[in-house]
């Protein structure tokens with residue numbers, strides 16, 4: 001059986017989330033880069049695999065899956081040596097899921113709302129309402145981290161790999177975390193996650209592209 005293949009764009013937060021999860025779980029993955037800036041995703045060969053043409057996309061021996069957090073939980077279930085990254089205990093898993101959904105439906109959405117118009121729609125400033133909106137989400141994240149070392153408990157899980165990827169993107173844009181000391185402490189701890197440096201490299205390329213379009 002061949003290693004699962006991850007269609008990956010290092011600039012994309014969701015893609016880096018799946019990448020970090022694979023690294024943490026210890027799955028040997030084959031990476032196939034999809035360059036979104038070169039608009040490689042609408043290519044027919046990729047559309048055949050994922051008609052929604054988004055990264056990350058996983059191909060595990062012909063089983064195709066997209067949505068970064070679904071990929072992370074699939075990899076953890078199938079390849080995890082133990083249940084550290086995605087606990088089997090009902091309530092611990094429920095908290096991990098809650099944090100994953102928080103990232104997917106709240107934190108990441110707000111980061112995207114800020115960055116997308118600057119990258120692709122000619123915006124040159126971050127609107128105050130969007131800034132406040134993201135800081136409001138960061139207040140919640142800081143609150144989660146006031147009780148525990150990691151976002152869903154005392155051990156790192158796939159909620160950390162997912163949120164770490166989202167946070168890396170906005171930190172690369174230069175976001176101010178002065179009001180969020182728990183996030184600062186947690187993000188330093190994230191340096192111990194396997195693949196963290198590669199994640200930072202991709203985030204930096206993303207952040208530089210956003211900053212280039214921002215009015216100085």
Ligand SMILES: N[C@@H](CCC(=O)N[C@@H](CS)C(=O)NCC(=O)O)C(=O)O
Nearest residue numbers: 012014041053054055056067068069
């Ligand atoms: N909720 C999805 C978001 C995926 C997503 O929006 N990917 C973007 C890059 S950040 C993408 O592939 N965009 C290109 C396209 O949709 O054609 C996930 O977590 O995987």
